[in-house]
Amino acid sequence: MDPQLLPSGVIFGLSIGSIYFTMAIGLSLCFGLMRIISLDQLLYYSLGGYITYSFGVVTGSVWLGMVGGTMVAAVVALAVERLVFRRIYEREITFSMITSFGVLIGGIGVIQFFWGVVPRPVAVPMMTQLNVLGTEVPVYRLVVIGVAALVYAGIWVFLNRTITGKAIRAGIENVEHVEGLGINVSRLFTLTFVIAGALSGLAGGLHAPLIMVYPQMGLEVLAFVFMVVIIGGLGSIKGTLVSALIVGQVVSLGSLVYAPLAQMAPFAAMLLILLVRPTGLFGSALLKR
Amino acid sequence: MTASDAILNVSDLNVAYGESKVLFGVGLRVAPSAIVACVGRNGAGKTTLLKSIAGFVKPRSGTVSFGGTDLVGRASYDIAKLGVKYVPQDKKVFSDLTVRENLELGSYSTQDYDWERVYGYFPKLRQLLDRKAGYLSGGERQMLMIGRAILGRPQVLLVDEPTEGLAPSIVTHLKDVFRDLSSSTALVIVEQNLPLVCAISSKVYALKEGHIVAELSRGESITVDACERYL
Numbered sequence: 018m019d020p021q022l023l024p025s026g027v028i029f030g031l032s033i034g035s036i037y038f039t040m041a042i043g044l045s046l047c048f049g050l051m052r053i054i055s056l057d058q059l060l061y062y063s064l065g066g067y068i069t070y071s072f073g074v075v076t077g078s079v080w081l082g083m084v085g086g087t088m089v090a091a092v093v094a095l096a097v098e099r100l101v102f103r104r105i106y107e108r109e110i111t112f113s114m115i116t117s118f119g120v121l122i123g124g125i126g127v128i129q130f131f132w133g134v135v136p137r138p139v140a141v142p143m144m145t146q147l148n149v150l151g152t153e154v155p156v157y158r159l160v161v162i163g164v165a166a167l168v169y170a171g172i173w174v175f176l177n178r179t180i181t182g183k184a185i186r187a188g189i190e191n192v193e194h195v196e197g198l199g200i201n202v203s204r205l206f207t208l209t210f211v212i213a214g215a216l217s218g219l220a221g222g223l224h225a226p227l228i229m230v231y232p233q234m235g236l237e238v239l240a241f242v243f244m245v246v247i248i249g250g251l252g253s254i255k256g257t258l259v260s261a262l263i264v265g266q267v268v269s270l271g272s273l274v275y276a277p278l279a280q281m282a283p284f285a286a287m288l289l290i291l292l293v294r295p296t297g298l299f300g301s302a303l304l305k306r
Numbered sequence: 307m308t309a310s311d312a313i314l315n316v317s318d319l320n321v322a323y324g325e326s327k328v329l330f331g332v333g334l335r336v337a338p339s340a341i342v343a344c345v346g347r348n349g350a351g352k353t354t355l356l357k358s359i360a361g362f363v364k365p366r367s368g369t370v371s372f373g374g375t376d377l378v379g380r381a382s383y384d385i386a387k388l389g390v391k392y393v394p395q396d397k398k399v400f401s402d403l404t405v406r407e408n409l410e411l412g413s414y415s416t417q418d419y420d421w422e423r424v425y426g427y428f429p430k431l432r433q434l435l436d437r438k439a440g441y442l443s444g445g446e447r448q449m450l451m452i453g454r455a456i457l458g459r460p461q462v463l464l465v466d467e468p469t470e471g472l473a474p475s476i477v478t479h480l481k482d483v484f485r486d487l488s489s490s491t492a493l494v495i496v497e498q499n500l501p502l503v504c505a506i507s508s509k510v511y512a513l514k515e516g517h518i519v520a521e522l523s524r525g526e527s528i529t530v531d532a533c534e535r536y537l
Contacts, residue, residue, distance in 0.1 A: 180414045183407050187400040193362060194398060198454065199386035199415030 019273075024150040026273045027266065032158035032227075034265020035165030040220040040238070041245040041257050042172060043213025049189040049252025050209050051106055053113035057097055058217040059235030059242070060124035061090035065221025066230040067132055070139045079142040083222035087215050094214020098207050106206065121235065128232045136229040161223050168216065169258055176254065185209060189252050241268070244287050250300025259298055313338045313492050314359070314390070314462050319368035321351070321358050328354045330516045331368070334494075336462065336509075341484060341493045343503040345533050346513035352496040353395060355513070356464045359494070360392035361385040372462065387415060391455040395466035395496075397447045401440025405431060408439050408450055409457065416458025424453040427483050445476035452480075456487065463487065465495045469502060481506055500530045512536035 040062055047055045065086035072082030097120055105112055143160070146153040176182035185205055188195045196202045221234070228234065245264050249256030264283050271278030290298065314336040321329040329351045336342045344352045357363040359370050361382035370377040377385050386392070400408055409431075413419050425432045428449040434442065439450060448468060455463060465484075469477045477499065484493055484506055497503050503510060510528050512520040520536045522528045 180410060183403060184411060184414065187403055187408075187411055190400050190402060191398055193382075194394065194400070195411070196381070196383045197360065197362075197386055197392050197394070198411050199383050199391075199458070200411065201381075201383050203381075 021152060022273055023270075024152045025154050026269050028149065028154050028158055028162070030266040030269030031262065032161040032265070033268055034261040034263075035162045036220050036224045037238070037241055037245045037264055038165050038258055038261030039168050039223065040217050041242045041249070041261055042168070042254060043216045044242065045246050045249065045252055045254065045257045046185070046209050047213050048246070050185055050192070051102070051206050052110055053102065053106065054110060054117065055102075055210070055213065056114060056117040056239070057094075057120040057124065058117075058213055059239055060121045061094055061214040061217035062221035062224075062238065063125070063128060063230070063232065063235040064093060065090045065218030066139070066225040066234055067128060067137075067221075068218070069222040069225045070137050070230050071132075073139055079140055079226060082139075082225075083219065086222035086225075087219040090218020090221070091211050091215035094217075095207070095211050097214075098210040102206075102210065103203070125232050125235070132230075132232070134232060136231040138229050139225040141226040157226065161227075164219070164223060168219070169254075172254060181205070181208065241283065244283055248287050248290050248297055250294075250297030253297070253299035256297055256299030312336055313373055314494070315369075315371040316355075316359060317369050317371075319355070319358060319370065320366045321354055321363055322366050323363075328516050329358065329365075332513075332516070332518055334511050334518070334521075336492050336494055338461070338492055339488055339490070340508045341488045341495065341506050342509045342511065343507040344494065344496045344511050344513055345498070345500065345503060345537065347537055349515075350513040351516040352513055353466055356392060356466050356494065356496055359385075360390060360464055362392070383415070386460075389458075389461040390464065391458075391460040391462070392464045393451050393455045393466060393468065395470065397444060397451065397471075399439040399442065399447050399450050401438065403439055404436055405439055405442070405450055406435040408454055409435075412454035412457035418458040420457070424456065427456070427486065428453050445472050448472060448476070448480070452483070456491070460491055462492045462494065465493060467496055467498065469497065469499050477502060500533045503533060504528050504530055 040058065044055060044058050047053055068086035068089045069079060069082035072085045073079040101116060101120060105116055141157050143157050145156040147156050147159065176186055184195055184200050188202060188205055192202055241264060245257060245261045248263065249260030263286065267282045267286050268279050271282035312335040317333040319329055319332040320327070332355060334342065344355060346352050354363055358365050359377065361377060361380055365378055372388060372390055375388065377390065409421060409424065430446065431449055431453055434446060439447065442450065468480055481502055484495070487493065507528055508524045510522040510533060511518050512533065514536060522532055
């Protein structure tokens with residue numbers, strides 16, 4: 018590995034990890050509170066990317082597209098929660114996985130209907146490069162890292178400093194007891210699901226300029242995002258952050274050493290971590306249905 | 307006491323988990339400011355009775371009337387908001403949250419921030435405000451659960467096995483708290499500790515295999531022997 022590539026490799030890994038984190042945090046919250054596996058988050062990620070693309074084409078502003086993508090993803094997530102998930106929260110966890118996979122596949126069909134199957138390029142909103150330790154690094158990647166840091170801070174403040182966030186944390190431990198205090202848990206579920214959808218849309222929008230948008234883009238990141246949630250520990254926000262950074266670095270630095278490692282190394286890392294800590298880095302053994 | 311005098315009136319309640327029937331035509335009446343106890347062996351249906359009143363278990367048939375409002379079919383959070391709160395047996399507080407945050411959640415739904423009243427019953431909670439609830443002892447957890455539930459001044463408090471596994475000094479303290487609380491809140495207590503039941507209850511219902519087999523009232527004889535006869 019060329020040591021000259023190391024700084025850019027690390028920043029590349031941080032930016033990829035930031036995108037995984039922004040997406041995985043919603044999945045983690047959904048599992049923690051509602052005990053569902055919400056594969057449809059990958060659809061909101063794709064929608065975020067496509068809306069960013071379309072807004073970029075129409076208005077010329079990719080940033081505006083990212084805001085639009087986040088909002089559209091939140092609205093679609095709200096509709097799916099109301100129409101689909103509300104009916105299946107009580108069912109087995111595998112039921113939510115199968116149902117959400119159906120929503121994802123159906124959604125990909127809708128994307129193909131409106132945008133076609135040809136990959137679409139999204140302009141990088143800022144082309145500036147920054148010299149970091151002698152290597153040129155795209156500033157956009159630093160912006161992605163900054164946005165993920167803001168998301169983490171925002172989620173932390175929401176969960177720890179607002180009463181609704183505290184109710185969500187309490188619900189992750191015991192939904193029935195929260196309801197027994199007179200708190201409408203169904204509303205907490207909806208709010209959490211919409212936040213997760215919006216963050217997935219934001220992740221898609223942020224990722225779009227770094228890749229081309231295409232209908233199966235969600236399926237492409239599926240394994241990595243789930244890896245992040247599992248390594249971090251189901252339902253743990255801190256774990257999701259640490260795990261996303263690890264996976265991002267393993268993907269990035271692995272590819273610098275030997276290209277196929279970018280795909281393989283994260284799985285090896287996950288297996289190693291789970292061998293030592295079966296509940297993930299910050300997962301609780303108490304978290305079970 | 308007639309049905310109209312009762313703040314909580316349960317009649318002909320039938321509850322089943324799948325094919326397995328648990329309660330058979332159960333009925334009870336709770337007067338305002340009364341302490342009513344339900345006794346019975348494990349599996350008699352005591353917890354199911356409380357959970358059915360609180361809305362966590364859906365009855366097959368029967369009525370649960372609270373101040374004239376039918377509770378059957380209502381969501382449990384709605385029932386809690388109306389003023390019927392349930393304190394479960396498991397003593398599971400929100401362990402990742404501090405005592406303060408646990409109390410905040412009690413206040414959130416009720417808009418009652420009169421924590422001094424809670425400290426009046428449980429002074430120790432004031433010292434533990436910033437401690438994670440997961441680090442509390444069994445007795446402290448029970449204090450927190452009851453403290454959290456009495457925020458909003460519920461009219462009926464359903465308490466499931468409150469003294470199970472607690473030190474005698476805490477049991478004595480809880481006995482005084484329940485007596486005090488009953489001046490403003492009716493209590494329905496499921497309890498195995500018969501001396502406690504006899505000391506504080508104005509009425510005792512004995513449950514056996516899902517049936518009410520006896521109804522003892524103060525003035526007749528609520529004694530440990532009388533209760534044991536039906537267990």
